[in-house]
Amino acid sequence: MGQFLDGKNLADERAAILKTQVSKLKSQGIVPLFCVINIGDDPSSKLYIKTKKRRADEIGIVQKVYQLPKTQSQQSLLTLIDRLNQDKKVYGIMIQLPVPPQINLNEALEHIDPEKDVDCLTPSNVGRLWRGDHYVEPATAHGVLALLDHYQIKLHGKKVVIIGRSSIVGKPLAALMLERDATVSILHSKTKQLAEYTKNADILVSAVGHANLITPEMVKENAVVIDVGINRVNNQTVGDVNTVLIKPKVSFITPVPGGIGPLTVESLMEQVVKLTRRKNGR
Amino acid sequence: MGQFLDGKNLADERAAILKTQVSKLKSQGIVPLFCVINIGDDPSSKLYIKTKKRRADEIGIVQKVYQLPKTQSQQSLLTLIDRLNQDKKVYGIMIQLPVPPQINLNEALEHIDPEKDVDCLTPSNVGRLWRGDHYVEPATAHGVLALLDHYQIKLHGKKVVIIGRSSIVGKPLAALMLERDATVSILHSKTKQLAEYTKNADILVSAVGHANLITPEMVKENAVVIDVGINRVNNQTVGDVNTVLIKPKVSFITPVPGGIGPLTVESLMEQVVKLTRRKNGR
Incomplete structure (x- = not known):
């Protein structure tokens, strides 16, 4: 009889360790914060965002959601990404998938600063992954x-x-x-x-x-x-x-x-913390 | 009985087409030029460079070889790459493999301007390849x-x-x-x-x-x-x-x-021309 691989339990264990690391960062005035850009109102997307929020709260990470209309233009999406790229308080940026058809996803992803690319979807981070040099991990x-x-x-x-x-x-x-x-x-x-x-x-x-x-x-x-x-x-x-x-x-x-x-959600939080630490030389 | 896939013949055919394209570029004052950085004196490397030179000459592409000593330092390699990145006459830069052990190849590759990365080895070009957006092809x-x-x-x-x-x-x-x-x-x-x-x-x-x-x-x-x-x-x-x-x-x-x-060598020349055309909006 096969054994279950208990992802929920491991995610909880790893989250507890991460929470301690986040407390330490916060005591040094560093707040891990990442932004989720959600375009449109896909119900699964909203559910995923809620699940992430729960885990982020538990660990002490700030998840900021940018809820954009279904009719969002490419240009103003790029402008938002630019702004988040500049914002020193933002350590991670991700675009919730799927996006509506008028959005050029590849262009938008390429716009994200690789240092804030928490999903590992920018070209340079994908390339690094393939050569064994993991800047972040999906x-x-x-x-x-x-x-x-x-x-x-x-x-x-x-x-x-x-x-x-x-x-x-x-x-x-x-x-x-x-x-x-x-x-x-x-x-x-x-x-x-x-x-x-x-x-x-x-x-x-x-x-x-x-x-x-x-x-x-x-x-x-x-x-x-x-x-x-x-x-x-x-x-x-x-x-x-x-x-x-x-x-x-x-x-x-x-x-x-x-x-x-649950491990996917928890792993995302690990990447947020990784990017936050690196940006602060920790 | 199996048939041979005649790479030599196809390479010659494609080179002839490429030669016409290069002539046209040259008539507009654009000379496709790429640089090969060779470190040390690996005999196979020297042979490959000679083979490339022959094909480049035939097509009308300029191959410039930077022959560096086996004891080449990482820092002066990076300085050379920087200089070639800046040089508007240079459309392609490649590092001949293998490199001696003191060279950090990943760092050196990451230093090459992706717009001149004729081998498709910079992280962003590798990442683009994996997402189906081919800036260059290896x-x-x-x-x-x-x-x-x-x-x-x-x-x-x-x-x-x-x-x-x-x-x-x-x-x-x-x-x-x-x-x-x-x-x-x-x-x-x-x-x-x-x-x-x-x-x-x-x-x-x-x-x-x-x-x-x-x-x-x-x-x-x-x-x-x-x-x-x-x-x-x-x-x-x-x-x-x-x-x-x-x-x-x-x-x-x-x-x-x-x-x-022969197709590898000819394909490399296609990439040089591709980068040259793109840089000149052709």
Whole structure:
């Protein structure tokens, strides 16, 4: 019977450590503050922002939300980013995804000062990540590695399969796992036979957003399964993996909720603190 | 019986087109010029520089070599890069690899103006590549795609295996092939069973530098084999692939020499011209 990888508990543990670090910074007059730019009124975005706010409050980090209308122009978005780039009290800037179609996201991201790029989405920070020089780490990928490390699951020489090639999860996770000497396969919507890959994976990561995508016959006996998917089915939050059926077959599996989700939020806070410390030479 | 993918011929064809473009630029008073910084006296480096020089001359591009001593200090390297960054006549700057141990290569690369980064090794250009926004393309990866395109070998939905995770070949090639909707596996020295992956690959790329690494039983019937390796064995240049034994089994294979090598050099010249045109608004 597989064991759950308890992301919620690890996130709480790490948050407690972070809280102590933040107290110390505050006692020196340094307040970790980051800004979330939210454009439009996507209900999931609002929920994520609320979840982040709760964790930030707990740790002592200030999250400032810039709520912009759905009709927001590109130009005034860039002007806002410029202003936040200049603001010495701001240590992190992130754009909540998704953005409305009139927004050129790449241009907006490229506008963020890499020193305040808490999501690791500016070109130079992405490039640094790929060459093993981590200025910041994307929250989800950081969370996945923290969880594997906590349970002493090694990546060296392992066969890793990542489903999903997004800039926020699949690609950066591939970079970090490759750096840890895993052999990495990146699958996506155009991959014809997912199972051909997944059934050989020592570590399987699904980051698609498709409930029940991963069924038991797709998973190797004693594999480690990391479920990054978040889907709403019958008013319940579920991942990409059919956990009930797969848990008996594997060695470790993340629950949804309570797996990677809380670690992503907590990891984001770690990046805010990292950027704050660096900016203040701490 | 497999067909050779004739990189030499394609490189010559593309060079002829490039030559016309360069003539036109020159008639407008614009001279494509790039600088190669070579530190120490690695014989292979000197050979590569000579090969590049020959192609540059043919096309009408100026290659300027800065030959620095093996004992070159980091500081004076950075000063040289600064000077070339400032020089309006210089459109491309590259550091010939390898560099001696006292040189901090990452720092030096980060020093190059991304607008002159002809090798696509500065962090921001690497990051742009990974998000599908190609400011420049690394020469070898560009050459591989040009060759596949020329022979109308599609990447969409294909199973690609890349052996080698270097910053100059394996990683950028993975980015470009993923963008073309291939499913990409990245293998390396810590991969335990190369054959487990290679024998299922529709397209197999070896970029290791190890003669006879790829034997017939590792390759799928009718696969496409791209050999990026360059090895000297008994005074002959050979790739990573045992071509004689493998050619009968596959549909296409690159020869070594005459495959990816000439395309890499020609692709570099394309990048020089691309940067020159962009800088001049052409």
